[in-house]
Amino acid sequence: xxxxxxxxxxxxxxxxxxxxxxxxxxxxxxxxxxxxxxxxxxxxxxxxxxxxxxxxxxxxxxxxxxxxxxxxxxxxxxxxxxxxxxxxxxxxxxxxxxxxxxxxxxxxxxxxxxxxxxxxxxxxxxxxxxxxxxxxxxxxxxxxxxxxxxxxxxxxxxxxxxxxxxxxxxxxxxxxxxxxxxxxxxxxxxxxxxxxxxxxxx
Amino acid sequence: xxxxxxxxxxxxxxxxxxxxxxxxxxxxxxxxxxxxxxxxxxxxxxxxxxxxxxxxxxxxxxxxxxxxxxxxxxxxxxxxxxxxxxxxxxxxxxxxxxxxxxxxxxxxxxxxxxxxxxxxxxxxxxxxxxxxxxxxxxxxxxxxxxxxxxxxxxxxxxxxxxxxxxxxxxxxxxxxxxxxxxxxxxxxxxxxxxxxxxxxxx
Numbered sequence: 001x002x003x004x005x006x007x008x009x010x011x012x013x014x015x016x017x018x019x020x021x022x023x024x025x026x027x028x029x030x031x032x033x034x035x036x037x038x039x040x041x042x043x044x045x046x047x048x049x050x051x052x053x054x055x056x057x058x059x060x061x062x063x064x065x066x067x068x069x070x071x072x073x074x075x076x077x078x079x080x081x082x083x084x085x086x087x088x089x090x091x092x093x094x095x096x097x098x099x100x101x102x103x104x105x106x107x108x109x110x111x112x113x114x115x116x117x118x119x120x121x122x123x124x125x126x127x128x129x130x131x132x133x134x135x136x137x138x139x140x141x142x143x144x145x146x147x148x149x150x151x152x153x154x155x156x157x158x159x160x161x162x163x164x165x166x167x168x169x170x171x172x173x174x175x176x177x178x179x180x181x182x183x184x185x186x187x188x189x190x191x192x193x194x195x196x197x198x199x200x201x202x
Numbered sequence: 203x204x205x206x207x208x209x210x211x212x213x214x215x216x217x218x219x220x221x222x223x224x225x226x227x228x229x230x231x232x233x234x235x236x237x238x239x240x241x242x243x244x245x246x247x248x249x250x251x252x253x254x255x256x257x258x259x260x261x262x263x264x265x266x267x268x269x270x271x272x273x274x275x276x277x278x279x280x281x282x283x284x285x286x287x288x289x290x291x292x293x294x295x296x297x298x299x300x301x302x303x304x305x306x307x308x309x310x311x312x313x314x315x316x317x318x319x320x321x322x323x324x325x326x327x328x329x330x331x332x333x334x335x336x337x338x339x340x341x342x343x344x345x346x347x348x349x350x351x352x353x354x355x356x357x358x359x360x361x362x363x364x365x366x367x368x369x370x371x372x373x374x375x376x377x378x379x380x381x382x383x384x385x386x387x388x389x390x391x392x393x394x395x396x397x398x399x400x401x402x403x404x
Contacts, residue, residue: 024233028231028232029230044356044357062301064262100263114248132303132305135302154246196400
């Protein structure tokens with residue numbers, strides 16, 4: 001997973017408040033270690049960046065992608081009980097931060113392996129959700145489980161299969177996971193799987 | 203646009219070579235300025251990160267999103283002639299790095315305004331392309347132009363409308379733009395617009 005998923009937890013009243021993502025400001029230059037100054041760069045950029053007064057390095061900060069899967073075995077979906085904060089003990093689809101050197105689907109497959117130890121055949125992109133408040137984009141792929149044997153990693157207490165009516169909706173860790181699960185089972189019921197759902201959450 | 207689009211230019215033989223994205227390594231801690239050490243963090247992470255030996259800050263580096271639009275006026279698409287490197291003088295769809303505090307579609311709309319000064323009605327997500335070699339994901343939305351009057355920004359020499367048979371295919375700046383344009387006009391001809399195209403380029 002890499003960094004913690006610093007997400008608006010389900011039901012948090014703060015989640016409705018749009019704002020710039022809270023990031024720890026850059027204090028020192030990554031290149032030379034001198035204290036940076038937040039200002040408009042000299043290249044016509046319209047946003048303040050951390051600029052180094054010594055070596056002129058400009059420090060860009062951009063949203064990060066979280067990638068995961070909806071691993072299905074027949075009518076059942078694989079969920080993981082989180083062994084890490086935030087939302088320890090809550091259930092999630094296997095997902096984590098996309099890394100350099102991999103594609104979106106490769107990252108989703110890697111996270112499914114790391115968190116659930118599940119063998120899958122990757123399917124199609126299903127949901128693309130901008131979570132503006134935390135500076136993230138969450139993307140989930142459909143996936144077909146090749147076995148009902150799992151080997152949860154250290155970030156997972158338990159990996160278990162759920163039918164739709166067994167899903168612990170009030171114990172889902174993140175809104176993007178809950179929305180993705182709802183849309184997936186809705187599409188499955190309506191036989192409209194194949195669409196990509198792209199939307200925003202503040 | 204923010205940072206330069208450090209992309210594999212069209213036709214570059216290097217583009218076929220899969221490799222870790224070339225990023226300038228982090229030398230100093232963003233929090234305290236001390237020289238970082240690349241090593242496995244102590245939290246079970248399986249990738250080497252820049253770790254600060256003084257304050258323990260872990261420096262994560264992740265792929266960035268580039269967002270843009272396919273702005274259409276009837277049968278014609280709006281392209282921008284680049285006034286910046288890389289690929290100065292080549293043609294592109296309006297696109298640039300997604301910023302903190304905005305969604306994918308908001309970023310795509312902003313870039314269309316900044317680079318072309320074009321008034322649009324945003325449409326649907328159309329293409330999602332992982333460009334592994336440079337650590338980027340490029341996403342394009344369909345868009346309907348509300349006017350044929352443009353006000354190109356400082357990053358654009360010229361903004362002009364092209365019918366499909368007028369597109370300067372050999373003068374397109376980036377592979378993701380060329381692929382997106384081809385797929386868009388193919389789908390338009392086949393009356394299959396509405397699908398999202400998600401794939402990888404090395």
